[in-house]
Amino acid sequence: MIYIDIIILTLLAVTAVTVARIRDLWAAVMFTGIYSFLGASWMLLLDAPDVAFTEAAVGAGISTVLLLVTLALTSKTEKTSVSVPIVPLLVVIGTGAALIYGTLDMPHFGDPDAPVHTHPNPGFVERSQPDMHGLPNVVTAVLASYRGYDTLGETAVIFTAGIGVLLILRREKTSTEADDSTTEGTS
Amino acid sequence: MNSFPIVRIVSKILIPYILLFGLYVQFHGDFGPGGGFQAGVILASALILYGLVFGIPAAKAVAPPWIVEKFIALGVLVYAGTGVATMLLGGNFLDYDVLEHHFLTEITVGGQTLHMLPSGQHLGIFLVEVGVGITVTAVMLMIFYCFAGRETSSE
Incomplete structure (x- = not known):
């Protein structure tokens, strides 16, 4: 069980670095989709299927399509910058170090005494069955x-x-689009 | 993309099931994982897939933008209207307990109790999730129309 965690987290890190380094934007968009799917799998392993659902549908589905449509409007390759980004690197290292330092105070994974399991009110879990019939x-x-x-x-x-x-974004003239046919099946 | 037969045929086969799955996630959200937001995104993604494969005009024939626009507001209205309805029935805003109706809630057939109409809490959750689903579907679809409808500078 721990192996699948390590595999998914490693793939997440590899995908993130790939997205940051790749210059072909079309491939980068595809990798963000892969990243979202891995994130969804990770959420599923953490027993959060609702979040996994949202991540798979929004992250891998809608936002990938929107990014692709945006690429079709702009350009498919990223401009290479000539300057070496020292200051951003320092900011990233500093922020990363602060975040890792912050995790030292967090409770262990799955700790039943963690504030998230005790503080809001465990009564929600106990009460919801009779409350919600x-x-x-x-x-x-x-x-x-x-x-x-x-x-x-x-x-x-x-x-x-x-x-x-x-x-x-909407253009002003939408004269040809008032095409009345069957209504959509949203509800 | 209409010229690729595999993409076209596979989309044609898949889209009904994506729509069906979206409806399942919408209306089964209180029993399993899912809910209005997820269902809205899934429904919108089916229509967006249709637009990608068969062209934006085809998608706009299925879901005309002027209707989708109205649906953006309709979802919020359904949600807030549920709250106003509970107030008119004498409860607090979004207090679904006053939607309890004792009408065909359960019937007994051959010793088995069948739940016919949902209870008050269930009905309230159902209504607000429908509102969320309508708004999310319409917003996602409208954003796609806005992006995809612009003139392409380069191919």
Whole structure:
């Protein structure tokens, strides 16, 4: 079981370095898709299938397509910079060292006494079955019912983001596109 | 990409199942992993795949932009409307317990209890997840239309 963890984390690191080093942007976009799939697999190993779902669908699916469409509008190769980036390197090393130092204070992986398992309220797990009349998915119960306000806010954020993209990118004349046919199957 | 037969045929075979899987994730989200956000992205990705393979005009014929635009707001309205409905029924905002209806909730057939209509909490979660799904699908699709609809500078 530990081997698959090591394999996936190693592949994640290799993919990340590859994305940073590769100059062919088309290949880099493909590698970000691979990175997302590996991230989704890693989330699944951590027993977080909801997050894995989102990562696979958004990271590997939608954002890869959007990046590819963007490449079609711009250029497929990255300009090589001539200067040696010393200051960014120092910033990255400093930030990385601070982050690794920060992990020293964190509880061990899977520690039942970790704050995340004791602090918010384990009662959510215990109460959700009677509260929700037997809905088995505690994640959905917390997201949509106990924390309904937050999810409404998140939906409003997505709404706002969509409106923002529309306002910036949409062309003015959409005369030929008012093509009335069957409605889409969204709901 | 319409000229590649393998891509075209495989997409044609896959798209119905992607849509079906999206609906499953949407409406089974309270029992298994998933929910409105994931389902919305999956549904949008099916339509985006259709647009990539068969061209943006074909995708716009299936999901016209002027309808998708309305759906962006409709999802938030469904979500917030559920909250307003619970307030009108006498509860707090998004307090799904007041949606409890005691109407065909369960019937007994041959000694087995079957759940017909969902309980209040279930109904509330169902409604807000539908709202999230509608908004996410529409936003993802609209962003794709905006990006892909622009003039390409180079091929």
